[in-house]
Amino acid sequence: MVANNSTKNFSVTLRVWRQAGPDQPGRFVDYPATNLNPNMSFLEMLDVVNDELTVKGEEPIAFAHDCREGICGTCSCTINGKPHGPGKGVATCQVYLRSFKDGDTIVVEPFRARAFPLVKDLITDREAFDKIQQAGGFISVRTGAAQDANAIPVPKEDADLAMDAAACIGCGACVAACKNASAMLFVAAKVSHLGLMPQGQPERDKRVLAMVQTMDEAGFGNCTNQYECSAVCPKLISHDFIARMNRDYIGALFRSKFKPVSHASGGAG
Amino acid sequence: MANLESKTPSGPLAGKWEKHKTEIKLVNPANKRKYEVIVVGAGLAGSSCAATLAELGYRVKNFVFHDSPRRAHSIAAQGGINAAKNYQNDGDSVHRLFYDTLKGGDYRARESNVHRLAEVSVNIIDQCAAQGVPFAREYGGLLANRSFGGAQVSRTFYARGQTGQQLLLGAYSALSRMIGQGGVELHANSEMLDVVIVDGHAKGIIVRDLITGAITRHSADAVVLATGGYGNVFNLSTYARGSNATAIWRAYKRGACLANPCYTQIHPTCIPVSGDYQSKLTLMSESLRNDGRIWVPKKKEDAKKAPASIPEADRDYYLERIYPSFGNLAPRDVASRAAMRMCDEGRGVGETGLGVYLDFADAIKRLGEPAVRERYGNLFDIYHEITAENAYQNPMRIFPAVHYTMGGLWVDYNLMSNVPGLFVLGEANFSDHGANRLGASALMQGLADGYFVIPYTIGDYLAGQKPVARTAAEGTAFKAAEDNVRAMTQRLLASKGKEPVSHFHKRLGKIMWDHCGMARNRAGLEAALQKIPALREEFWANVKVPGSADTLNQSLEQAGRVADFLELGELLCRDALTREESCGGHFREEYQYPDGECKRDDQNFAHVAAWEYQGEGKTPLRNTEALNYEFTKMSVRSYK
Numbered sequence: 001m002v003a004n005n006s007t008k009n010f011s012v013t014l015r016v017w018r019q020a021g022p023d024q025p026g027r028f029v030d031y032p033a034t035n036l037n038p039n040m041s042f043l044e045m046l047d048v049v050n051d052e053l054t055v056k057g058e059e060p061i062a063f064a065h066d067c068r069e070g071i072c073g074t075c076s077c078t079i080n081g082k083p084h085g086p087g088k089g090v091a092t093c094q095v096y097l098r099s100f101k102d103g104d105t106i107v108v109e110p111f112r113a114r115a116f117p118l119v120k121d122l123i124t125d126r127e128a129f130d131k132i133q134q135a136g137g138f139i140s141v142r143t144g145a146a147q148d149a150n151a152i153p154v155p156k157e158d159a160d161l162a163m164d165a166a167a168c169i170g171c172g173a174c175v176a177a178c179k180n181a182s183a184m185l186f187v188a189a190k191v192s193h194l195g196l197m198p199q200g201q202p203e204r205d206k207r208v209l210a211m212v213q214t215m216d217e218a219g220f221g222n223c224t225n226q227y228e229c230s231a232v233c234p235k236l237i238s239h240d241f242i243a244r245m246n247r248d249y250i251g252a253l254f255r256s257k258f259k260p261v262s263h264a265s266g267g268a269g
Numbered sequence: 270m271a272n273l274e275s276k277t278p279s280g281p282l283a284g285k286w287e288k289h290k291t292e293i294k295l296v297n298p299a300n301k302r303k304y305e306v307i308v309v310g311a312g313l314a315g316s317s318c319a320a321t322l323a324e325l326g327y328r329v330k331n332f333v334f335h336d337s338p339r340r341a342h343s344i345a346a347q348g349g350i351n352a353a354k355n356y357q358n359d360g361d362s363v364h365r366l367f368y369d370t371l372k373g374g375d376y377r378a379r380e381s382n383v384h385r386l387a388e389v390s391v392n393i394i395d396q397c398a399a400q401g402v403p404f405a406r407e408y409g410g411l412l413a414n415r416s417f418g419g420a421q422v423s424r425t426f427y428a429r430g431q432t433g434q435q436l437l438l439g440a441y442s443a444l445s446r447m448i449g450q451g452g453v454e455l456h457a458n459s460e461m462l463d464v465v466i467v468d469g470h471a472k473g474i475i476v477r478d479l480i481t482g483a484i485t486r487h488s489a490d491a492v493v494l495a496t497g498g499y500g501n502v503f504n505l506s507t508y509a510r511g512s513n514a515t516a517i518w519r520a521y522k523r524g525a526c527l528a529n530p531c532y533t534q535i536h537p538t539c540i541p542v543s544g545d546y547q548s549k550l551t552l553m554s555e556s557l558r559n560d561g562r563i564w565v566p567k568k569k570e571d572a573k574k575a576p577a578s579i580p581e582a583d584r585d586y587y588l589e590r591i592y593p594s595f596g597n598l599a600p601r602d603v604a605s606r607a608a609m610r611m612c613d614e615g616r617g618v619g620e621t622g623l624g625v626y627l628d629f630a631d632a633i634k635r636l637g638e639p640a641v642r643e644r645y646g647n648l649f650d651i652y653h654e655i656t657a658e659n660a661y662q663n664p665m666r667i668f669p670a671v672h673y674t675m676g677g678l679w680v681d682y683n684l685m686s687n688v689p690g691l692f693v694l695g696e697a698n699f700s701d702h703g704a705n706r707l708g709a710s711a712l713m714q715g716l717a718d719g720y721f722v723i724p725y726t727i728g729d730y731l732a733g734q735k736p737v738a739r740t741a742a743e744g745t746a747f748k749a750a751e752d753n754v755r756a757m758t759q760r761l762l763a764s765k766g767k768e769p770v771s772h773f774h775k776r777l778g779k780i781m782w783d784h785c786g787m788a789r790n791r792a793g794l795e796a797a798l799q800k801i802p803a804l805r806e807e808f809w810a811n812v813k814v815p816g817s818a819d820t821l822n823q824s825l826e827q828a829g830r831v832a833d834f835l836e837l838g839e840l841l842c843r844d845a846l847t848r849e850e851s852c853g854g855h856f857r858e859e860y861q862y863p864d865g866e867c868k869r870d871d872q873n874f875a876h877v878a879a880w881e882y883q884g885e886g887k888t889p890l891r892n893t894e895a896l897n898y899e900f901t902k903m904s905v906r907s908y909k
Binding site: 020021037039040041043044045047048050051053054055057058059060062064065066067068069070071072073074087089090094096098119120123125126127129130133134135137138139140141142143144145146147148149150152153154155156159160162163166167169170193194197199200 | 317320321324335336337338339340341342344345354356392394395396397398399400401403404405406407408409410411412428429431434435438441442443445446448449455457480509510511543544546547548549551552650651654655657720721724767768769771772813815816820821823824
C-alpha cells in the first residue's frame with residue numbers, strides 16, 4: 001500500500017467478478033478506470049465506472065453500499081484478495097484511491113463463503129447473520145418494563161469492553177477472510193457485548209448455546225485460531241472475544257447437563 | 270381541502286399525554302392478534318415500532334429495502350440522545366427539555382407534541398439501558414452525559430461516537446426477538462412503491478422485491494411509514510446513498526399532506542467537498558463542539574496560510590464572539606449560517622475557500638491527547654481516512670452540509686396522517702422539531718414515536734376498525750395500485766435516453782443547493798421552480814436505465830427514487846417561496862435582522878403549511894394548521 005499524496009490524476013485496471021445470478025457462471029472482467037483522483041473513494045470510482053458502462057449500453061456492476069461512512073456494514077468487496085481492501089480498520093467505503101498507484105490492476109470480488117450465497121456480481125446474501133441474532137442476540141425486555149437506567153450500575157471497564165464488542169457492523173468480512181468461513185468473531189462479538197452487561201446475565205447461557213447452534217446450522221465453518229478475522233475487521237474487534245465466547249459456551253454446556261437450559265431457538269423470552 | 274385537525278388533548282400542557290392515554294380507545298389483548306399492521310422501514314422508529322407492536326400482540330409485517338433491518342441510516346448517528354434525566358443535577362427537567370426543543374425549533378412545532386417527546390425521553394434511556402445498550406459510564410458505573418448545541422445543561426447520553434448504531438442495534442435486537450418468536454414477519458430487500466387506499470383508509474402497500482423484481486400486494490389494517498427524511502433531494506448530504514423519499518412521496522400522491530418541506534437542516538460540521546465525483550458528505554459529530562473551537566482568520570489575506578502560522582491575535586473565534594452565552598454550542602442553523610457568512614466575507618479556509626477551522630489545540634493542552642482520543646478518537650480517525658490529515662496536529666476543516674429534514678408527512682397528535690390508518694413516525698413525519706432540530710433529538714424522537722407513542726395511539730384507530738379479510742389484497746384498489754407501479758417501472762426502462770440517472774441527481778442537487786440551500790430568496794426560488802420541471806422533463810426524455818425489471822437492478826431502483834426527488838424538489842422550493850419569513854433552517858434573505866439573524870413573522874406564518882396533491886401538472890394546495898401557543902411565549906430566539 002503506497003500512499004499517493006499527489007493530487008495528480010491516474011489510471012488503474014479493475015478486474016471485477018461478474019456473475020448474473022447464483023445459478024449462472026461467473027468470471028472476471030477487466031475494466032479501465034481512468035482519470036482518477038487520489039481523494040476519490042473506492043466506491044466513487046465504481047460509481048464512475050458504472051456511469052461509463054451505462055452510457056456504453058452495458059450493465060453496470062452490482063455492488064452493495066449504503067451509508068458510505070463505515071457504519072452500516074453493507075459494503076462488502078474483497079479487494080486484491082483482502083476483505084475491505086488494503087486499509088486497516090476500515091470498510092470498503094472508506095478505502096481511498098490514495099492507497100493505489102498509477103497502472104495498478106485491482107482485483108475486486110464479493111465476500112465469498114458458503115453461508116453467504118452470491119446474489120449478483122459483488123453482492124452476497126448475509127441473512128444468516130440475522131438468523132443468528134434472532135436465535136438469541138437480545139436481552140428479553142418488553143417495551144415499558146424497564147427500571148430506571150441508573151438502578152443497575154455497570155463498571156466502566158465492563159461497559160467499555162462491551163462497547164468494543166458491540167462496535168461490530170455485521171459486514172461479514174471476518175467470514176470472508178477466514179479459510180473456514182467461520183462466523184466466530186461476529187457471534188463472539190454479540191455474545192460478549194451482552195454477556196458483559198449485568199442486564200445480559202439471566203439469558204447468558206441460553207444465548208450462547210442458541211447462537212452457536214444457529215451459526216453451525218447456517219453452514220459457517222469452525223475457528224482454527226488463525227485470526228484473519230480480526231485482521232480484516234473494519235472495527236478492529238479483537239479475537240480475544242472468541243476465547244471469551246468459547247469459555248461462555250463450555251460453561252453453559254456444562255451447566256446445561258445439570259440444570260436444563262430452556263431451548264432458546266425461535267427467540268424464547 | 271384536507272382535514273388537519275391536530276387532535277391535541279385539552280387541559281394543562283404537562284397532563285395532556287397522561288389524559289390522552291386514559292381517554293383513547295384500547296384493543297383488548299385477545300383481539301390484537303386479529304389486526305395486522307404493516308411497518309415500512311426499520312430505523313429507530315420503524316424497528317422500535319415493529320418490535321413493540323408485536324410484543325403487544327399485533328401481527329406485524331416489516332418491510333425494509335436494506336438486506337437487513339440493522340443497516341437503516343439511524344445507524345450512522347454519532348453524537349447522542351437527549352433525555353431529561355437530570356442525572357447531572359444541573360437543573361434539567363422535562364420542562365426545560367421541552368422549552369429548549371421548542372425554542373431550538375424557532376417556535377414552529379406543536380407545543381403538545383414537543384412536551385410529550387420530553388416526557389417520554391426518560392423512558393427511552395431506561396428501555397435502552399435494559400436492552401444492554403453500552404452507554405458511556407462514569408467510574409462509579411452510572412451513566413455519563415455530554416452537552417449538545419442549543420442547551421445549557423448536559424443531558425446527552427452517548428455510546429462513544431456511535432450512539433445511533435448502538436440504539437439501532439438495541440431496537441434491532443428487540444425486533445429480532447419478535448421475528449424469532451413469529452410476531453413480526455420480516456420482508457428484507459423490499460421497497461414500498463405505493464400505498465393502497467380502500468374507502469379512504471390506508472389498507473396496504475405495493476412492494477417490489479429488489480432481488481427478484483417481483484411486485485406484490487400486501488394488505489393490513491393499518492400502515493406505518495417510518496422511512497426517514499428526504500435530504501438526498503440535494504444529492505450531496507450526510508444521508509446514506511440509499512436514503513430516499515419514495516415511500517412518503519407516493520403516500521403524498523395518494524392524498525397524505527406533506528408539511529413544511531422547506532424546513533431542511535444544514536449541519537455545521539461536515540468534511541468539506543473535495544471534487545465532482547463525490548457521492549456523499551461525512552458528518553463530524555456536533556459533540557466535537559464540546560471541546561473544539563471554531564475559527565477563521567481575522568484577515569482575508571491569511572485564509573490560505575497554514576493555520577499554525579496564524580497567531581492567536583489574528584484568529585476570529587466567531588461563534589464565541591457573536592454568541593457569548595452559547596459560544597461553540599450555538600444551534601445548528603445559527604452555526605451553519607455564521608460559517609457561510611465568514612466564507613462570504615472571503616475568510617473561508619482550505620483550497621476552495623469553503624471551510625472553517627475546528628481546532629482542538631486548546632482541548633489537547635487542557636485535557637491531554639489521550640483524553641481527547643478517548644472522547645473523539647473514532648471521529649479523528651474518520652477525518653484522517655477521508656482527508657489524510659491529522660487533526661491532533663492541525664485543526665479540522667469543516668463546512669455545513671445537508672443533514673436532516675424537519676418537514677415530512679403531516680400527522681396529528683396520534684401520529685396519524687390525514688389519511689386514516691396511515692401513520693408516520695420518526696424523520697418521515699413533521700411533528701416535533703419545528704423549523705430546526707437540536708442535536709441528539711432525532712434519536713430521541715425516532716424511539717419516542719416507536720416505543721412509547723404509536724403503541725398507544727394505533728389502538729385508538731384500530732379499535733374502530735373491523736379486521737380486514739385475508740383476501741383484501743385481491744380488491745380493485747390493490748390491482749390499480751399494482752398497475753400503477755408496473756407502469757412506472759416500465760416507463761423508466763422504456764426510456765431510450767443516453768444519460769445515467771446519477772447525472773440528473775447531481776444537477777437537481779446543484780439547483781437545490783444553489784437556490785434552496787442555506788440561504789434562499791424570491792428570485793432564486795422562482796428560478797428553481799423553472800429549472801426543476803425542465804430538468805424533470807429532460808430526465809424522462811433522456812434517462813438511460815439499463816437492465817430489466819425482473820432481476821436485481823440498482824439503476825432501476827435509483828431511477829425511481831430520483832424521479833420522485835425531481836417532483837419533491839419542486840414542492841420544497843414552492844414551500845420555501847410561499848413562507849415569507851425566516852425561521853430555523855429556512856432562511857430567506859429578505860427577512861433578517863441587521864445582524865443577519867432570522868426574522869420570523871408570527872403574525873402571518875405561525876402555522877404549519879401542509880401541501881395537498883392535486884394531480885399531475887397541477888399546483889398543489891397549501892393547507893394550514895395554526896400553531897396556537899397556549900403555554901409558551903413565542904419570543905425572538907437569542908443565543909447571545
